Each structure stands twice: as structure tokens, then as C-alpha cells.
Amino acid sequence: MKVFISGVAGFLGSHLADVFLADGHEVVGCDNLVGGYLDNVPADVEFHQYDCTYHNSMVKITRGCDVVYHCAASAYEGLSVFSPFFVTKNIVQASVSMISAAIANGVRRFVFCSSMARYGTQDTVPFTEDMIPRPQDPYGIGKLSSEALLENLAGVHGMEYVIAVPHNIIGPRQKYDDPYRNVASIMANLMLQGRQPIIYGDGNQKRCFSFIQDDVKILKRLATEPAVNGEVINIGPDDEFVTIRELAETIGELLDFDVRPVYVRSRPQEVLLANCSADKARRLLNYETQVKLRDGLAAVIEHIRQRGPRPFKYHIDLEIINDKTPETWKDKLF
Numbered sequence: 372m373k374v375f376i377s378g379v380a381g382f383l384g385s386h387l388a389d390v391f392l393a394d395g396h397e398v399v400g401c402d403n404l405v406g407g408y409l410d411n412v413p414a415d416v417e418f419h420q421y422d423c424t425y426h427n428s429m430v431k432i433t434r435g436c437d438v439v440y441h442c443a444a445s446a447y448e449g450l451s452v453f454s455p456f457f458v459t460k461n462i463v464q465a466s467v468s469m470i471s472a473a474i475a476n477g478v479r480r481f482v483f484c485s486s487m488a489r490y491g492t493q494d495t496v497p498f499t500e501d502m503i504p505r506p507q508d509p510y511g512i513g514k515l516s517s518e519a520l521l522e523n524l525a526g527v528h529g530m531e532y533v534i535a536v537p538h539n540i541i542g543p544r545q546k547y548d549d550p551y552r553n554v555a556s557i558m559a560n561l562m563l564q565g566r567q568p569i570i571y572g573d574g575n576q577k578r579c580f581s582f583i584q585d586d587v588k589i590l591k592r593l594a595t596e597p598a599v600n601g602e603v604i605n606i607g608p609d610d611e612f613v614t615i616r617e618l619a620e621t622i623g624e625l626l627d628f629d630v631r632p633v634y635v636r637s638r639p640q641e642v643l644l645a646n647c648s649a650d651k652a653r654r655l656l657n658y659e660t661q662v663k664l665r666d667g668l669a670a671v672i673e674h675i676r677q678r679g680p681r682p683f684k685y686h687i688d689l690e691i692i693n694d695k696t697p698e699t700w701k702d703k704l705f
């Protein structure tokens with residue numbers, strides 16, 4: 372099979388490429404390097420440093436592919452209310468460019484990486500795929516809009532598709548010098564520099580974290596599994612639902628670091644309880660969580676240790692700076 376992966380220099384895209392290559396498939400990919408690291412790209416990938424919004428280039432490089440995984444996105448939920456143009460351009464425009472190119476080339480199946488941000492605030496947790504999505508920020512709205520575009524165009528032109536909803540993935544290769552996202556990696560990077568973690572609000576926001584290998588194993592099956600065609604499907608565990616404070620404490624324990632978090636104002640639109648049910652994935656794909664949170668965090672720490680802790684890079688401009696903008700970004704506190 373010939374598989375195309377957008378965002379292949381990113382965290383998820385590069386691991387997905389590894390699992391397809393390991394099974395002898397051909398992998399073509401692109402990335403504009405706004406978010407990933409060039410050295411994440413596995414050596415055997417046919418790599419193109421292109422932006423997904425370069426539509427003509429996407430038509431050219433997806434030619435002959437059986438499946439497209441669209442992983443590229445500016446995956447910045449909190450930042451999306453302060454840099455909405457940047458974030459939505461790399462979600463909605465990039466998605467429609469990829470969908471159109473895939474259809475033009477007769478690609479059999481399109482797997483879209485959405486996000487749990489599509490659910491927004493719901494009355495109950497865990498979030499199930501049948502809930503009416505209520506995204507709270509441009510990131511979630513962009514993901515949901517892209518899903519609607521995919522559903523529409525795939526329906527009209529007869530392309531198979533799957534909407535994968537991963538959530539809070541952790542693991543090696545994740546960007547850890549980015550002040551705008553990836554809470555676990557940010558905390559580990561800070562503590563490895565002997566610095567205290569910074570927590571928005573009281574730290575009682577609750578999340579589930581999934582380890583990358585658990586995710587890619589299941590994501591890979593979405594390329595061919597008949598039962599998931601046209602489905603929205605949550606990918607990731609629904610146990611070990613922890614607060615952000617507990618997350619900091621666990622990382623501190625693993626590092627033998629005396630954690631005394633610095634608390635700053637909550638970020639606007641941050642959802643308090645966010646957790647996705649894995650029932651559908653268990654039913655259709657025999658999903659099973661294999662890596663416990665503590666072990667996943669240990670792997671994150673080991674990766675940052677090997678690459679070396681790094682100062683944070685404020686590489687994305689804030690489009691809106693006002694009294695709601697977190698001081699962590701305005702005053703570069705990380």
C-alpha cells in the first residue's frame with residue numbers, strides 16, 4: 372500500500388510513518404515544519420517540505436496513494452483564541468486542500484485527525500461519538516468544520532473516510548520547547564531545567580493522556596478496516612483521568628523533583644473536564660490501553676533527557692494581545 376501522511380515531521384505523523392514502513396508499505400509525506408522537527412521524519416519516507424495549502428503540490432505528491440492520513444495541523448487549542456488566523460488557516464484551509472487533492476487522485480480512503488476539542492463542553496464525561504459537538508474555541512471549530520467538509524466532499528465523490536479523534540497524546544518526538552502546547556512535555560522540560568511547572572487556574576482540570584504507541588497501533592488499522600468507514604472514532608484511553616496538578620506531581624516523582632507549581636490565571640475557554648470514551652474503539656477495533664500514564668511519562672522524560680532540555684521558543688506571533696492574553700505568552704514566562 373502507498374500511504375500519504377501530512378505533518379510527517381510532527382509527533383503523530385512520524386510515528387505513524389514508522390509503523391507503516393515497518394510493515395513494508397511505501398510512505399510519502401509532507402510538512403511545512405511550523406510545528407515538527409525535520410529529524411523526526413523517518414529516513415525511508417519520501418519527504419516533501421511543502422505546506423498543505425499548496426494545493427497543486429498536494430495533487431502532485433498524493434498521486435498514486437491508496438490512503439491519505441491528514442495529520443498536519445497547527446495543534447494549538449489554547450492559543451487559537453489569540454492567534455485564530457494562523458491556527459484555522461493550518462486546519463481548515465490545509466484540510467480542504469488535502470481532501471480535494473485526494474479526491475482528484477482517486478485515493479481510496481482519507482483518515483482525518485480531528486481532536487477532542489470538537490466536543491467542547493458537554494453535560495457529562497466521557498465524551499461519546501454520538502454527542503452533539505460544542506467546540507469552545509477556533510481550534511475545535513476548525514476541526515469540526517474540516518470534518519463537515521470531508522463528510523460532504525467524500526459523500527459527493529464516493530471516497531471512504533474516517534474521522535479519528537485522538538486526545539492528549541504523549542511520547543518521544545513531541546515538541547517540548549513550545550510554550551503554547553503539550554503540557555506534559557512542557558512540565559518535564561521545565562523540571563529538567565530545575566524550574567517549577569506553571570499551571571493555569573487551580574490545576575483541577577482533568578484529562579486522560581494516551582501513549583503514542585497505543586494510538587498509532589489503532590490509527591494504522593483505520594486505513595483498511597471496513598467497519599470504521601464513515602465513522603467518527605475516539606482513539607485513546609478512558610481510564611487514569613487525572614488533574615493537571617496530579618500530572619505535575621507524577622512527573623516530579625519520576626524526576627525526584629520537589630514540585631511547588633506556580634499558579635497563573637486560567638486561560639479563556641479552557642474546558643474543565645475532558646475525557647473521551649474508548650467504548651466504540653474497543654467494540655470496532657479491539658482497542659486496549661497497554662501503556663500506563665506513569666510509564667508514558669517516563670518515556671517522555673527519557674526522550675527530553677537524551678535530546679537535552681531546551682529553552683522555549685516563542686515562534687508563533689500572538690495576533691490578539693489584550694488583558695485576556697495569558698502572561699505566560701505575553702511576558703514569556705516559560
Ligand SMILES: NC(=O)c1ccc[n+]([C@@H]2O[C@H](COP(=O)([O-])OP(=O)(O)OC[C@H]3O[C@@H](n4cnc5c(N)ncnc54)[C@H](O)[C@@H]3O)[C@@H](O)[C@H]2O)c1
Nearest residue numbers: 378381382383403404405406407422423443444537539540
Ligand atoms: N498530540 C495530541 O495530543 C493530539 C490530540 C488530538 C489531536 N491531535 C491531532 O493530531 C494531529 C497531529 O498532532 P501532533 O501532536 O503530531 O502535532 P505536531 O505539531 O507534532 O504535528 C503536526 C505537523 O503538521 C505540520 N503542519 C502544520 N501546518 C501545516 C501545513 N499547513 N502544511 C504542512 N504541514 C503543516 C507541523 O509542522 C507539524 O510537524 C493534528 O491534526 C492534531 O490536531 C493531536
